[in-house]
Amino acid sequence: MSVIQATTSRRDFLRRSLWGAAGLAGALPQDERVRLTPQTTQTGGHQHDGSTTDETDPVRKALQQKVTTLKGFDPMLYLSNFDYGQESKLSDGRTLREFKLVARDVNLEVAPGIIFPAWTFNGTVPGPTIRCKEGELVRIHFINQSISEHTIHLHGIHAANMDGAEELVKPGQTYVYEFTAEPFGLQFYHCHVPPVTLHMNRGLFGVMIIDPKKPRPAARELVMVAHGWDTNFDSRNEIYAVNGPANFYRDNPIPLRAGELVRVYFVNALEFDPINSLHIHANFFHVYRTGSKLTPDDYTDMITLAQAERCIVEFTYNLPGRYMFHAHQNSFAELGWMGHFEVTG
Ligand SMILES: [Cu+2]
Numbered sequence: 213m214s215v216i217q218a219t220t221s222r223r224d225f226l227r228r229s230l231w232g233a234a235g236l237a238g239a240l241p242q243d244e245r246v247r248l249t250p251q252t253t254q255t256g257g258h259q260h261d262g263s264t265t266d267e268t269d270p271v272r273k274a275l276q277q278k279v280t281t282l283k284g285f286d287p288m289l290y291l292s293n294f295d296y297g298q299e300s301k302l303s304d305g306r307t308l309r310e311f312k313l314v315a316r317d318v319n320l321e322v323a324p325g326i327i328f329p330a331w332t333f334n335g336t337v338p339g340p341t342i343r344c345k346e347g348e349l350v351r352i353h354f355i356n357q358s359i360s361e362h363t364i365h366l367h368g369i370h371a372a373n374m375d376g377a378e379e380l381v382k383p384g385q386t387y388v389y390e391f392t393a394e395p396f397g398l399q400f401y402h403c404h405v406p407p408v409t410l411h412m413n414r415g416l417f418g419v420m421i422i423d424p425k426k427p428r429p430a431a432r433e434l435v436m437v438a439h440g441w442d443t444n445f446d447s448r449n450e451i452y453a454v455n456g457p458a459n460f461y462r463d464n465p466i467p468l469r470a471g472e473l474v475r476v477y478f479v480n481a482l483e484f485d486p487i488n489s490l491h492i493h494a495n496f497f498h499v500y501r502t503g504s505k506l507t508p509d510d511y512t513d514m515i516t517l518a519q520a521e522r523c524i525v526e527f528t529y530n531l532p533g534r535y536m537f538h539a540h541q542n543s544f545a546e547l548g549w550m551g552h553f554e555v556t557g
Contacts, residue, residue, distance in 0.1 A: 248328050248443050270326065271443055271450045275548055277324035279463040284320035285456040288464060290336070291434045294343040294421070297350075307348045309393075313339065315358040315381075315403075315416065322441045322451055323458040323548065331358050331403075331414035337456050338437045338481065339401070339418030346396040346425050352389040356381045362416060363387070365404035367520070369394050377404045396424040397503035398477050398522045409483045413442045417481045424506065431475040431526065432468065438488050438539065438549060439481040449484050451548045452539065458548025461537075465552035470532050476525045477503070480517040489516045490525065491540040492553075497527035514540055529555040 266272070297311040313333045320337060322328045333339025344350050354364050360383065365376035370391035373379060381387045402408075403416035419435055440449030441458075451458045468474060476497075480488040491514040498508035499515055503524040515523055529535060535553045538545040 248326065271323065274323035274326045275451070275458055279324060279457060279459045282321040282324065282457045282460070283327070284318055284330075284336070285460070286336075287455040287457065287460040288466075290338070290341075290455050291436075291466065292432075293341060294433075295340040296343050302349060307345070308351060309344045309348050310351045310353065311340075311342055312353045312355070313364060315354070315356045315362045317358050320415070321457065322443070322453070326443065326451075328441060328443060329414075331360065331362070331411065331416050333364075333416060333418055337415035337417075338435075338439070339416070341418065341435050341477075342401070342420040343423065344393045344420070345423045346393055348393045350389075350391055350393050354381060354387045354389060356383055356385055356387075359383060360411075361405050362403045362411065363405055364389055364401050366391070366401045366420060367399045368420070368422070375404075376401075380405055393422045395504050396422045397500075398479065398524055400479050400481070400520055400522055402481070402520075409447065410445075412481065412483050413440070419477060419479055421477060421503075426506070428475070428506070429473065431473040433475045433477070434466065435477045435479075436490070437479045437481050438490070440483060440485065440544075442484060447484055449482070449547070452482075452544040453548050454551060459550055461551030465534060465554035468529055468553050468555045470530055470555050470557045471528060473526060473528055476527075477522070478515070478517075478525055479522040480519060482519060485541075485544075487516055487518055487541070488544065488549075489514060489540045491538060492525075492527065493536040494533075495527050495529060495535065497525040500524040500526075516540075529553065531555070532557045 297309040300308045302308050316332050316335050318330055318332055318335050319327050320330045330337055356362050361380045363376035363381055374389050374391050379387060399420040399422060401418050401420055403411040405411050419437060436454050438454045441451040442448060443450045478490050482488045496511055496513045499510040501509045501523050532555050537551050539549040
């Protein structure tokens with residue numbers, strides 16, 4: 213299957229990448245898939261973000277494909293798939309919430325036909341969204357079935373030996389993390405084994421939401437984790453994404469209802485590039501930095517986050533239509549960090 217004419221101009225390439233792949237060929241057949249290894253090399257000139265100007269490059273070609281189903285990912289399910297764990301009561305009346313996270317090595321299709329050797333929590337990237345309430349006791353049973361040492365480093369307040377920074381968990385071993393859920397807000401978890409850039413680029417990160425005791429207003433809740441894929445292991449990102457594969461929500465818009473309150477839990481899990489951002493079109497949102505307060509910090513249409521920063525944003529679309537959202541680093545948007553909301557009346 214031919215994926216692009218050799219005569220396609222760079223302008224056409226960028227326009228198609230940015231504005232959608234409708235009308236282009238679908239996912240590559242199995243025999244044309246590219247299996248990535250740390251030895252995979254690219255040809256052509258590199259730009260600062262690790263992308264190449266060589267339009268015969270398989271990753272760049274893949275970013276022009278229309279995205280349908282991809283091996284190992286279900287980004288539409290991921291958006292609102294909250295893991296509340298197993299709930300029980302302690303003798304002091306508090307709630308105990310237990311979770312199981314398994315480090316597992318899987319091959320994931322990060323763009324059509326591009327297979328990446330990922331390290332995952334529970335087989336997906338990002339890992340499951342753990343959800344609990346302020347003051348609950350959280351216990352995470354971590355089982356390492358990967359080829360490498362890993363840990364779970366949680367953002368939040370806890371004891372030193374629950375921090376996942378020093379206690380490396382070897383392949384075949386288990387570790388139990390236990391802490392009181394605090395403070396409320398949008399937390400982040402990831403492996404902290406050096407080189408941390410490699411372990412995060414391989415896919416070992418996820419979201420933990422600690423709900424406040426007084427619940428937030430009812431809303432349509434979505435989790436979005438913006439991150440990258442360094443597909444040739446040169447410490448630069450070739451692909452940018454939200455919730456796993458490149459361009460998924462560009463070609464599969466997120467359905468919203470006009471007039472409903474939408475709450476996005478937005479996390480920047482990008483490595484190698486120091487900042488990332490979220491911009492929504494034709495609207496403004498309220499920003500709650502780290503989600504640690506119930507009053508907004510800002511009202512804007514664009515939020516910039518450094519590595520591991522996160523925020524909750526809330527907005528409502530009142531008019532039906534298709535609206536873009538993307539990183540306002542347009543080079544990231546052109547390399548996969550692009551999506552749409554489809555608002556219906
Ligand atoms: Cu790791």
